[in-house]
Amino acid sequence: xxxxxxTPVDLDNLIAAEFxxxxxxxxxxxxxxxxxxxxxxxxxxxxxxxxxxxxxxxPNFFTPTINLTFSGLFILLTLLGTSTILQLxxxxxxxxxxxxxxxxxxxxxxxxxxxxxxxxxWKTGTLPDKFKANSVSYYQAxxxxxxxxxxxxxxxxxxxxxxxxxxxxxxxxxxxIGIFTFFLQMFIYKRTL
Numbered sequence: 001x002x003x004x005x006x007t008p009v010d011l012d013n014l015i016a017a018e019f020x021x022x023x024x025x026x027x028x029x030x031x032x033x034x035x036x037x038x039x040x041x042x043x044x045x046x047x048x049x050x051x052x053x054x055x056x057x058x059p060n061f062f063t064p065t066i067n068l069t070f071s072g073l074f075i076l077l078t079l080l081g082t083s084t085i086l087q088l089x090x091x092x093x094x095x096x097x098x099x100x101x102x103x104x105x106x107x108x109x110x111x112x113x114x115x116x117x118x119x120x121x122w123k124t125g126t127l128p129d130k131f132k133a134n135s136v137s138y139y140q141a142x143x144x145x146x147x148x149x150x151x152x153x154x155x156x157x158x159x160x161x162x163x164x165x166x167x168x169x170x171x172x173x174x175x176x177i178g179i180f181t182f183f184l185q186m187f188i189y190k191r192t193l
Contacts, residue, residue, distance in 0.1 A: 022098050022105070029091045029092075030091075033092070037084060037143065040147070043077060044077055062161070067162035068158070068159065070158045071156075071159045072155075074151045074154045075152065077147075077151040078151045078181065081151065082148065082188065085144055085188055088137055088144065089189050091137070093130055096127070099122070099127055100124070102122075103123060104124070106122075130193040142186070145182045145186050146182055148181055148185050149179060149185070152181040153181070156177045160174070
């Protein structure tokens with residue numbers, strides 16, 4: 001009985017297919033990043049539109065129960081913001097892993113053919129860090145963290161309005177909660193990377 005010999009592998013086609021797959025995963029991570037942040041912006045925008053719509057039609061609509069309901073909705077949006085921050089960090093990590101994989105293939109190809117060294121601008125040593133303060137991913141995280149700060153600040157305002165007559169101290173508390181939330185979410189983003 002003849003022994004089955006393994007089918008010869010065409011390395012060029014295999015490397016090209018792998019590179020194409022990795023490039024597609026990087027593209028998908030970028031597309032998902034845009035979808036994630038867009039979904040969050042639409043959710044926040046819808047609630048804010050509902051809030052302003054009710055306020056314009058009946059200014060006496062804001063009973064303590066309604067204030068607590070809006071507070072709960074804004075807390076929910078803040079939690080969605082935190083989830084969005086985590087997703088943005090994970091998608092940045094996925095893109096970075098894809099870029100590392102592409103660079104590993106390029107490093108191999110350059111080791112096999114030194115004339116390719118000048119062909120590639122991005123190499124493993126020049127790949128941007130996962131956390132890069134002037135990347136699109138970072139700016140999207142800043143945008144979500146700012147909105148999350150505003151939503152938790154609004155939640156604090158509505159809780160206070162349900163139980164107290166609003167004064168300057170209540171505004172200060174709401175603003176401080178918003179600022180704290182922004183920095184906490186940015187810390188979560190950086191830490192998750």
